[in-house]
Amino acid sequence: MTEDEIDALEKEMVEELKKPKGRRVLVCPVCGSTEVTYYMGLKTGYQYQCKSCNYVGALVLEKDII
Numbered sequence: 789m790t791e792d793e794i795d796a797l798e799k800e801m802v803e804e805l806k807k808p809k810g811r812r813v814l815v816c817p818v819c820g821s822t823e824v825t826y827y828m829g830l831k832t833g834y835q836y837q838c839k840s841c842n843y844v845g846a847l848v849l850e851k852d853i854i
């Protein structure tokens with residue numbers, strides 16, 4: 789592989805990282821809102837919190853946004 793080819797490959801990878809495709813959002817299982825954030829539980833480990841309905845739990849849905 790030549791240096792030029794490596795340069796081209798690196799540029800391609802950078803462009804790939806810039807694309808927003810394949811992003812996932814967390815969806816609240818109670819109200820369907822996407823305003824879900826990580827919530828640090830004390831003994832239970834990581835949980836999630838919904839800003840819309842204040843649901844807190846380990847179970848959330850994931851949705852692909854394209």
Ligand SMILES: [Zn+2]
Pocket residue numbers: 816817818819820821838839840841842843
């Ligand atoms: Zn909710």
